[in-house]
Amino acid sequence: QKEVEQNSGPLSVPEGAIASLNCTYSDRGSQSFFWYRQYSGKSPELIMFIYSNGDKEDGRFTAQLNKASQYVSLLIRDSQPSDSATYLCAVLMDSSYKLIFGSGTRLLVRP
Amino acid sequence: KAGVTQTPRYLIKTRGQQVTLSCSPISGHRSVSWYQQTPGQGLQFLFEYFSETQRNKGNFPGRFSGRQFSNSRSEMNVSTLELGDSALYLCASSSTSGGSSSYEQYFGPGTRLTVT
Numbered sequence: 001q002k003e004v005e006q007n008s009g010p011l012s013v014p015e016g017a018i019a020s021l022n023c024t025y026s027d028r029g030s031q032s033f034f035w036y037r038q039y040s041g042k043s044p045e046l047i048m049f050i051y052s053n054g055d056k057e058d059g060r061f062t063a064q065l066n067k068a069s070q071y072v073s074l075l076i077r078d079s080q081p082s083d084s085a086t087y088l089c090a091v092l093m094d095s096s097y098k099l100i101f102g103s104g105t106r107l108l109v110r111p
Numbered sequence: 112k113a114g115v116t117q118t119p120r121y122l123i124k125t126r127g128q129q130v131t132l133s134c135s136p137i138s139g140h141r142s143v144s145w146y147q148q149t150p151g152q153g154l155q156f157l158f159e160y161f162s163e164t165q166r167n168k169g170n171f172p173g174r175f176s177g178r179q180f181s182n183s184r185s186e187m188n189v190s191t192l193e194l195g196d197s198a199l200y201l202c203a204s205s206s207t208s209g210g211s212s213s214y215e216q217y218f219g220p221g222t223r224l225t226v227t
Binding site: 032034036042043044045046049088090092096097098099100101102103104 | 144146153154156159166167169199201214215216217218219220221
C-alpha cells in the first residue's frame with residue numbers, strides 16, 4: 001500500500017464546475033496535510049494546508065480533512081481553464097517526519 | 112521576500128561524472144529539503160537539513176549526499192552519475208523542520224539534470 005494515494009486522472013470538468021480531488025494516506029498519526037499545484041514544466045506551488053479535521057476555505061479552494069477515514073480532499077469551485085494542472089497531495093508522516101507526496105491528479109478544465 | 116532559488120537551472124552530464132546543485136532558501140527559513148521528480152516515480156524525498164544538520168533521509172543510495180551551510184544555503188551532490196539519475200531536482204524551504212506540525216514547504220524552480 002502506498003503511503004499517499006491519489007487517482008492519477010485526468011479529471012475533466014467543464015469551466016465553472018466544482019472539481020473534487022481526493023487523497024488517502026496510510027499513517028493514522030499524521031497531523032499535517034498539504035495541496036500543491038504543479039503546471040507542466042514548473043515546480044510545485046503550495047495552495048492549501050490543513051491541520052484540523054473539517055473544512056478550510058481560501059478563495060475558490062476548500063480543503064477537507066477526515067482523520068478517522070484518513071482522507072483529505074481539495075474542492076475547486078468555479079473551475080477555470082487556468083486551473084488545469086497536476087494537483088499533488090502531501091502528508092507529513094507522523095512516524096518519520098517526512099513529507100510524502102502522492103503521485104498527483106491531473107485536472108483538465110474544459111472551456 | 113525573494114523565493115527559493117536553485118542553480119544551475121539546467122545541466123547535462125555524462126555517466127560516471129559527479130554534479131553539485133545549489134539551493135538558497137527563503138530568507139529566514141532554516142529547513143531545506145531536496146526531492147527528485149521523474150515521470151515514473153513522481154516526487155521522491157531525498158533528505159532534509161535543518162540548522163546544518165541532516166534531520167531526515169529518504170531511500171536513495173549513498174551516491175546522493177548533501178550539506179547545509181550556516182547561512183542555510185544547501186548543496187546536493189550526486190557522484191558517479193547513472194542514466195537513471197536524469198530528473199528534475201527540487202529543493203524546498205520551510206521555517207520549521209519536519210518535526211513540527213507547521214511545515215509548509217515552498218519549492219524552488221528546480222534543476223533539470225540530464226545524464227547521457
